[in-house]
Each structure stands twice: as structure tokens, then as C-alpha cells.
Amino acid sequence: MAEKRVFTLSQVAQHKSKKDCWLVINGRVLNVTSFLDDHPGGEVVLLEVAGKDATKEFIDIGHSNAAQNMLTKYQAGVLQGHTIKEEGGTNGAPVEEPKKKEMSAFVVKGGHTPKYAAFLEFFVPLLVAGSYFSYRYLSNAAQMV
Numbered sequence: 001m002a003e004k005r006v007f008t009l010s011q012v013a014q015h016k017s018k019k020d021c022w023l024v025i026n027g028r029v030l031n032v033t034s035f036l037d038d039h040p041g042g043e044v045v046l047l048e049v050a051g052k053d054a055t056k057e058f059i060d061i062g063h064s065n066a067a068q069n070m071l072t073k074y075q076a077g078v079l080q081g082h083t084i085k086e087e088g089g090t091n092g093a094p095v096e097e098p099k100k101k102e103m104s105a106f107v108v109k110g111g112h113t114p115k116y117a118a119f120l121e122f123f124v125p126l127l128v129a130g131s132y133f134s135y136r137y138l139s140n141a142a143q144m145v
Contacts, residue, residue, distance in 0.1 A: 004084070005029075005077030009053065012079070016051030018043070024053040027082025030074040053079075 007029045015022035021033045023046065036043040041061075049057055078084055 004075075006080050007077050008080045013051040016047070018047060021046060021050045022076065023049050023051065024079050025055050025058045025071060027055075027079045027084055028071055028075045029077045029079055030071060031076040032074050035070075035074060 009024070012022050012024055012029055015031070018036065019033065021036060022029060022031050024030070032039075032046055036046055039046055
């Protein structure tokens with residue numbers, strides 16, 4: 001960003017809706033409207049601090065280096081009275097975090113299961129168990145006679 005626009009906190013406070021969401025982090029004025037749907041914590045987290053200085057909340061959560069580097073992508077300007085020091089060595093390129101060995105999981109959304117599937121999942125094992133115990137009872141009763 002060659003020339004940064006300067007905003008006051010009252011100007012930022014006018015942008016606090018889902019269709020126009022701005023916030024301030026470390027003196028950077030961020031337009032995060034397009035990021036609302038992609039935010040891992042959900043859009044509600046961003047909307048709670050919209051139009052305000054969210055630096056404390058951002059630091060308290062402990063965002064990753066990748067998240068911190070994303071700030072420049074959504075920067076609309078700087079807050080009046082703040083100077084932004086550019087992180088040296090990155091040349092504006094995002095820094096990827098090292099991959100950690102973790103178990104990953106995924107959620108299949110929209111997988112509709114028929115109502116009878118729940119019925120089968122419950123009653124078929126119950127029927128098998130009932131049949132087994134009935135067989136054991138009847139076979140023991142036949143041996144006693």
C-alpha cells in the first residue's frame with residue numbers, strides 16, 4: 001500500500017454491520033467484510049468488535065503468524081495518530097506456518113440420512129441380541145427336560 005489512508009476511530013465506528021464491517025488492530029484499519037464468512041471463529045466474533053479497536057481481543061486470542069500476516073490483506077488504512085511499521089523480510093508475502101503433526105478431521109455437511117436409518121441402527125442390534133438370548137434360554141430349558 002503506497003499511500004495509506006488515515007481514519008479516525010469515529011469514522012471506523014460507522015462501519016459495524018454485516019454488510020460493511022471494519023475494525024482496528026494494532027493501528028491498522030481493516031475492512032473485514034469479505035472475511036466474515038471465512039473467519040474460523042465465526043462472523044459473530046468479528047461483528048462484536050466491529051467499528052472498534054480490537055487489538056486487545058486479537059492479542060488475547062493468540063492468533064497464528066499466518067493470521068497476523070493476513071492483516072495487511074484487509075488493511076484499508078491506518079488509525080489517526082498511529083504509525084505502522086512494516087514487518088521486514090516478508091516483502092508483503094504471506095508467511096506459512098510450519099505444518100504440525102496433528103490429527104485432522106472433517107465434517108460432512110448436508111448428509112441427510114433417512115428416518116428409517118435411525119430405526120434400523122437401534123432396533124436391528126436389539127433384535128439380534130434378543131434373538132441370541134431367546135435361543136440360549138430355550139436351548140437351556142430343552143436340556144433340563
